[in-house]
Amino acid sequence: MKFLASTLLAAGAYASPPLQPARVLANGTASAQRKFLDLCRNPSVLNTGDLKAPNWVLGADCPDYDDVMRFKAVELDRCIANDNGYLEWGIEGNFSAKCKTCAFQPRLLVWWFDCVCTDKTGREVTHTAPSIDINEHISYNGKNLLCDLE
Numbered sequence: 001m002k003f004l005a006s007t008l009l010a011a012g013a014y015a016s017p018p019l020q021p022a023r024v025l026a027n028g029t030a031s032a033q034r035k036f037l038d039l040c041r042n043p044s045v046l047n048t049g050d051l052k053a054p055n056w057v058l059g060a061d062c063p064d065y066d067d068v069m070r071f072k073a074v075e076l077d078r079c080i081a082n083d084n085g086y087l088e089w090g091i092e093g094n095f096s097a098k099c100k101t102c103a104f105q106p107r108l109l110v111w112w113f114d115c116v117c118t119d120k121t122g123r124e125v126t127h128t129a130p131s132i133d134i135n136e137h138i139s140y141n142g143k144n145l146l147c148d149l150e
């Protein structure tokens with residue numbers, strides 16, 4: 001699915017999607033794996049590396065085994081690759097090293113994730129649309145955030 005940049009950048013287009021409240025899970029069923037935004041709140045991306053060697057991490061508050069919301073995180077390098085300047089899902093994709101200023105662009109019910117990345121020649125690629133719907137392949141198993149790529 002592609003959007004025109006003008007659509008994405010239209011004023012007010014970034015209304016935060018209404019996140020579902022944390023589901024109270026009976027003890028023992030918390031290990032059922034679900035798409036993380038079904039269970040977790042306050043998704044954020046942060047760089048736990050530095051400007052030269054970024055390490056982009058997804059964090060969110062998720063219901064722990066005792067149903068208390070706790071901060072959980074997953075390194076997105078486990079799940080996302082840089083394909084010549086464009087992000088795509090990929091196990092151990094290690095996109096971070098070639099991407100900077102990653103951010104969410106929440107739009108309607110989708111948390112789009114995108115970064116400024118360089119292509120094979122080292123040139124920064126301008127994207128017309130964000131490519132990663134972060135909920136598509138990030139799950140929560142009651143304990144950890146994880147990539148649910150096969």
Ligand SMILES: *[C@@H]1O[C@H](CO)[C@@H](O)[C@H](O)[C@H]1NC(C)=O
Pocket residue numbers: 027028065066
């Ligand atoms: C719920 O399950 C967790 C993980 O197995 C366990 O540590 C915890 O003691 C359980 N809580 C209750 C109230 O049984």
Ligand SMILES: *[C@@H]1O[C@H](CO)[C@@H](O)[C@H](O)[C@H]1NC(C)=O
Pocket residue numbers: 092093094
């Ligand atoms: C990403 O990094 C891990 C750990 O260093 C490595 O095992 C893996 O092969 C790398 N993946 C790619 C696509 O380079």
